[in-house]
Amino acid sequence: xxxxxxxxxxxxxxxxxxxxxxxxxxxxxxxxxxxxxxxxxxxxxxxxxxxxxxxxxxxxxxxxxxxxxxxxxxxxxxxxxxxxxxxxxxxxxxxxxxxxxxxxxxxxxxxxxxxxxxxxxxxxxxxxxxxxxxxxxxxxxxxxxxxxxxxxxxxxxxxxxxxxxxxxxxxxxxxxxxxxxxxxxxxxxxxxxxxxxxxxxxxxxxxxxxxxxxxxxxxxxxxxxxxxxxxxxxxxxxxxxxxxxxxxxxxxxxxxxxxxxxxxxxxxxxxxxxxxxxxxxxxxxxxxxxxxxxxxxxxxxxxxxxxxxxxxxxxxxxxxxxxxxxxxxxxxxxxxxxxxxxxxxxxxxxxxxxxxxxxxxxxxxxxxxxxxxxxxxxxxxxxxxxxxxxxxxxxxxxxxxxxxxxxxxxxxxxxxxxxxxxxxxxxxxxxxxxxxxxxxxxxxxxxxxxxxxxxxxxxxxxxxxxxxxxxxxxxxxxxxxxxxxxxxxxxxxxxxxxxxxxxxxxxxxxxxxxxxxxxxxxxxxxxxxxxxxxxxx
Numbered sequence: 001x002x003x004x005x006x007x008x009x010x011x012x013x014x015x016x017x018x019x020x021x022x023x024x025x026x027x028x029x030x031x032x033x034x035x036x037x038x039x040x041x042x043x044x045x046x047x048x049x050x051x052x053x054x055x056x057x058x059x060x061x062x063x064x065x066x067x068x069x070x071x072x073x074x075x076x077x078x079x080x081x082x083x084x085x086x087x088x089x090x091x092x093x094x095x096x097x098x099x100x101x102x103x104x105x106x107x108x109x110x111x112x113x114x115x116x117x118x119x120x121x122x123x124x125x126x127x128x129x130x131x132x133x134x135x136x137x138x139x140x141x142x143x144x145x146x147x148x149x150x151x152x153x154x155x156x157x158x159x160x161x162x163x164x165x166x167x168x169x170x171x172x173x174x175x176x177x178x179x180x181x182x183x184x185x186x187x188x189x190x191x192x193x194x195x196x197x198x199x200x201x202x203x204x205x206x207x208x209x210x211x212x213x214x215x216x217x218x219x220x221x222x223x224x225x226x227x228x229x230x231x232x233x234x235x236x237x238x239x240x241x242x243x244x245x246x247x248x249x250x251x252x253x254x255x256x257x258x259x260x261x262x263x264x265x266x267x268x269x270x271x272x273x274x275x276x277x278x279x280x281x282x283x284x285x286x287x288x289x290x291x292x293x294x295x296x297x298x299x300x301x302x303x304x305x306x307x308x309x310x311x312x313x314x315x316x317x318x319x320x321x322x323x324x325x326x327x328x329x330x331x332x333x334x335x336x337x338x339x340x341x342x343x344x345x346x347x348x349x350x351x352x353x354x355x356x357x358x359x360x361x362x363x364x365x366x367x368x369x370x371x372x373x374x375x376x377x378x379x380x381x382x383x384x385x386x387x388x389x390x391x392x393x394x395x396x397x398x399x400x401x402x403x404x405x406x407x408x409x410x411x412x413x414x415x416x417x418x419x420x421x422x423x424x425x426x427x428x429x430x431x432x433x434x435x436x437x438x439x440x441x442x443x444x445x446x447x448x449x450x451x452x453x454x455x456x457x458x459x460x461x462x463x464x465x466x467x468x469x470x471x472x473x474x475x476x477x478x479x480x481x482x483x484x485x486x487x488x489x490x491x492x493x494x495x496x497x498x499x500x501x502x503x504x505x506x507x508x509x510x511x512x513x514x515x516x517x518x519x520x521x522x523x524x525x526x527x528x529x530x531x532x533x534x535x536x537x
Contacts, residue, residue, distance in 0.1 A: 020060030020118070025053065027065060029080055031073040034138060037201045038214035039176050042073055043138035044080075044129070051170050051206050051236065052127070052141030059122040059145050059153065066113045069106045075178045076137050078536050079105035079529060082114065083130035084143060085274060086258045086461055088439055090119050091514055093391055093482030094522045096438055098130040100385030101485050101501055104392075104526035105131050108536055112521060122147040122154070123258025124232040124276040126170075133491050136179040136238045142168050144232060155346055156230075156254045159263065160280050163230040166222065169314075171233065171271065171294050173199035173240040174208060186492055192370035196239055196492045198304035202296045202312035211306040218325060219314040221292065223283040230254070234276045238491045241272040241297040241432060241464075245333030246316055247290040247326065251279040253338065257460035259441055260346040267335030270297065272434035274462040274489040283318060289326040290316040293333055299430045340458055341450030349456035351443040352477040358421035362412060366488075366498060367427045374496050376488070382497030383487075384408040390483040390501055391509070392526065395518060400506040409501060414478045416505040421445075422486070424465050424472045431490065432464040437476070439484035439504070446473035462489060481505035481514045 027046050034043040034050050046052025057063055063084075071078040083097030095114045096102040106112045125143040128135040146163070147154030175182065175197065182197040201210040205219035223229055232255075233244055245251070245268035253264045255278035263280075271277060292314040301309050313330055317323075353359075366378045375382045386393075386409050393399040405411040414420060422442070424435060432448075443457045448466045452473070465472045487499035509516050529537065 020058060020062060023057045023061045023063050025055060025063070025065045027053065027067045027082070028070055029067060029139060030070045031076070036174055036203050036206050037208045037210050038216045039200070039210065041176055044071060044076060044134060045138050046141055050138040051172065052139065054141060054165055054168060055127065055143040056165065057118060057145050059118055059120050059147055061118055063116040063118065064113055065116070066111055067106055068111045069108050071108050074535065076180060077132055077134045078108040079131060079532065080129055080134060080139065081105045081131045082127055082139070084114070084116060084125065084127050085436070086123065086125035086276070087116060088119070088121055088480060089116065089482065090480060091517050092116055093439065093509070093516055094518055096482070098438070098485050101390045101483050103389055103522065104529040105537070106525065107528045107532055110528055112525060115519070118145055121145060121258070123255055124234060124278055125258060126234050126236050126276070128236065133179040133183045133238070133495050136175055136491060140172070140236045142170055142232070142234055142236070144168060155260050156263070159252070159254060160228045160230040162227055167229050167231050169221070169231050169233045170205055171235045171237060171242050171244070172203045172206070173237040173296070174201050174203050176200045183492065183495055187374050187496060192373040192375065194374060195300040195303055196490070198298070198301055198307055199239060200304060200306055202240060202242070202294065202309070204292065204294055204312060204314040207314070209308070209311055211308050213306070220317045221314065222317050222319065224319045225283050225287055228280055228282045230278055231281055232276065232278050233271060235271045235273050237273045239273065239298055241270055242294040242312065243268055243270055243297065243333055245293050246281060247293065247328065247331070248285050249281050249290065249316070251281060253343070254278050254280055256343055256458060257441065257462060259459045261458070262344045262346050264338070264343060265336070266338045268333035269338035272432060272462065272464045272489070274434050274436045275460070287318040288321045289318070289324065291326050291328065291330045292316050293330060295332065339449060340444065341447040341453065343458035344456040345459040351445050351454045351457055351475045353419040353475070355454040358475060359418040360414070361421045361423060363423045364500070365425045368429060376493045376496040376498035378410065378498065378500055381407060381410045383410045383499040384497065387530070388526070390503060391516070394483060394503060394506045394509050395516060399503070410499070411501040411503050413506060414502050414504045416478060416481070416508055418478045420476055420478060422474050424474070426466045426470045426472070432466055433493065433498070434462050434464050434489040435486060436462045436489045437484060437486045439480050439482050440476045442474040442476040444472065445475050446471065448472060478504050481508040482516065
C-alpha cells in the first residue's frame with residue numbers, strides 16, 4: 001500500500017483529529033548489570049533497564065527522544081544509534097536510525113534528539129540499536145502508538161476492553177557474552193562458515209531461564225474474568241523466531257506490523273524477528289493460572305548446551321487465582337496455526353497497481369558464501385556500511401544514480417511513484433529469513449504458502465522468506481522519498497552483509513514538498529564520530 005494513500009485515509013477518516021502533543025523521552029544509554037535469566041552480565045541498557053523504556057504516544061503526536069550515549073565498557077560498542085522500527089519517517093529519514101544509511105552514530109559522551117512526527121500512524125512498533133550487533137547487548141524496547149480512542153480512530157476498539165502498558169508482550173533471545181566477541185567468532189572464526197551465535201535463553205517481558213540456572217520468576221499478564229485484552233506481541237530478538245500460544249485461550253489477530261487487519265481467529269502463530277501481532281484474548285476460562293508459551297525456532301540450537309528452546313513461558317494470571325505458576329504441564333500449542341496468506345488488511349485492501357505488472361521488478365537471490373569470513377550476499381554482493389551515510393551523500397553530494405554508490409553499498413535508485421515488486425528467493429540453509437523494509441509497509445502478494453493475491457494480500461513490514469528455495473513477492477509504491485534499508489532481521493546475517501539500500505527519489509529528498517528535514521545537530525554527528533579512535537566507535 002502506498003504511504004500517500006495511508007495519509008489520505010487518515011485525513012478522510014479523521015475529521016475530529018486535534019493537533020497532537022510533543023511527547024518527550026530521555027534515553028540514558030548506559031552500561032550496567034542485568035540478569036534477566038539469573039546470570040549477571042554487563043549490558044547496554046536504556047535508563048538502566050532491559051527491555052528498555054516503553055514509548056507510548058497518540059497517532060497525532062510528535063516524538064522527541066533524546067538519546068544520551070553514556071557507554072564506557074570496552075568489551076562492547078560505545079557509540080550507538082537507534083532505529084524506530086515500523087515508523088514511516090515521512091520527510092524525516094534522518095531520524096530513522098541505521099548507521100551508514102540514515103546517520104552517523106552518536107559518539108560516547110554525546111547526545112542526539114530524534115524528532116519524529118507520527119503523521120497519524122498508529123500501531124505496535126519497537127526500537128533497537130542499529131549499529132553493528134549492539135542491540136544483542138540490550139538496547140531494545142517496545143513503542144506503541146495508540147489510535148486516539150476518544151475520537152474513534154481505532155477501527156477495532158469495540159473488540160477489546162484493555163490495551164495499555166500491561167498488555168505489551170516482548171519476546172527476546174538473550175546472550176551471556178558481549179556481542180562484539182561472538183560476532184567476530186561468527187564472521188571470522190575458522191575462516192568463515194561458523195554457525196550463527198546461539199542465544200543462552202529466551203525471554204518473555206524480560207524474564208527467562210537457562211539450563212542449570214536459577215528458577216527466575218516468570219513474567220505475568222494479569223487479567224480479570226470476562227474482560228477482553230489486546231496483547232501487543234513483539235519479537236525483539238536478534239535471531240530467534242517463536243510459536244506463540246496461550247493455554248486454553250484462542251487468539252484473534254487484529255493488527256500485523258502496525259496495520260489493522262480483518263479479525264482472524266487462530267490458536268497459535270509464528271512470529272519472526274521484528275514482527276508484531278496484536279491479538280485479542282478473552283478471559284473466559286475458569287479462574288486460575290494458564291501458560292503463555294513461546295518455544296523458540298532457530299537453527300543449530302544444539303550448539304549451546306544451556307539453551308532450552310521449549311522453556312520460554314510466562315503466566316496468564318486471573319484475578320483471584322493463586323500467585324503461582326499453573327499446575328498443569330506447559331505442553332505445546334495445538335490447534336489452528338496462522339497461515340500468513342490468510343491475513344487481509346482492514347482498510348483499503350489491495351496491492352498498489354492491482355494485478356497489473358509492476359513498474360519495476362527487482363529480483364533478489366541471496367545465499368551464504370565463505371571466503372575467509374562468513375558472508376551473506378544478495379545477487380553476489382555483500383553489503384558493507386559506508387563511511388558517509390547514504391542520506392548525507394544524497395543531500396550534500398548530489399548522489400542520484402546507482403553508479404554514484406560503491407558496489408559494496410548495494411544501492412538501487414528508485415523513481416518516484418513507481419510500483420515496485422521485490423521477488424525474494426529463499427536459500428536452502430534451514431533458516432526463515434525475516435526481511436524488513438524501512439520507510440514502508442508492503443503487500444505480500446506471494447507469501448511462503450498459499451496462492452498469489454493482489455486483491456487483499458497481507459500488509460506488513462517484515463516478511464519471512466523460507467529455507468527451501470521458495471519465493472516471496474512483496475509490492476510497494478515509491479511515495480516516501482528517502483534512503484531505505486531492506487535487510488534480513490537476523491542481526492548476525494545483516495552483519496554478514498544480507499542487505500540492500502533503496503535510494504528512493506533522490507532529487508525529491510533534496511527539494512520539493514517531500515524534501516528531507518535536515519537538522520544541524522544531525523550534520524554534526526559525522527565529524528564527531530569520525531574523530532573518534534576505533535576503540536570508541
